[in-house]
Amino acid sequence: MKLLKDIKQIRKILETQEIKFTVKGITSYERTDTGDYRDVPKVLRTNIYDGPITESISDDFYRASMNINKFGPSSVTLYTYNLVGVKSKSRIKYEDVTILDKDN
DSSP states (O other): OOOOOOHHHHHHHHOOOOOOOEETOOEEEEOTTTSSSEOOOEEEEEOOOOOSSOOOOOOTTTEEEEEEEEESSSEEEEEOOOOTTEEEEEEEEGGGGGEOOOOO
């Protein structure tokens, strides 16, 4: 696992590359390699479709996804709509992001 501390570098990677990453405090309850169950960091990925900039962030299995509203100076702002059209917003601070290596 590669740890990046430079916020500008993390922002640029999230904006321009399809990568996997984790966010401090976002976990999922899963079975580990040793066979026991516990909270482990949830792996998220960036998605680039048509343009040069990341358009959405989803979980590793594409079950849940949020669109990107903007990349700000200290965080990325996300949004999604539920089945009845209610907009939900979220924010991920760059300082809470851990970029994973390409082989993870």
